[in-house]
Amino acid sequence: MNALLEPGMMVRHPGQPDWGLGQVQSNIGGRVTVNFEHAGKVVIDARHVELTPVFGQ
Template sequence: MSESTDPATLAPGGFVRNPNCPEWGLGRVQSVVGSRVTVNFEEVGKVVLDLAAASLETVEPDR
């Protein structure tokens, strides 16, 4: 279910979760610029994360 959080593995439109903040819910990647990723999470809205300091798990959305 989880994959590397190497920015090269993330693409706009992909779905992720932050394992350190599960209460944020499912997130959809908006943009990837270098190691910075902008994600729109269900419960907290838009968050910009630096993958040097944060990890994400790529997931398939529950449909």
């Protein structure tokens, strides 16, 4: 699923619910950069974390 994430999409990190809603900034080579409400910009290794897309926000 992470391979389908595109810049601008909204996601949540299933292991870090306190980070809040995040907006995908980039998705290059299995590294997804997300700007989260309460954690700021985080680079996620998509091989280890499956981000949850949020629709209708």
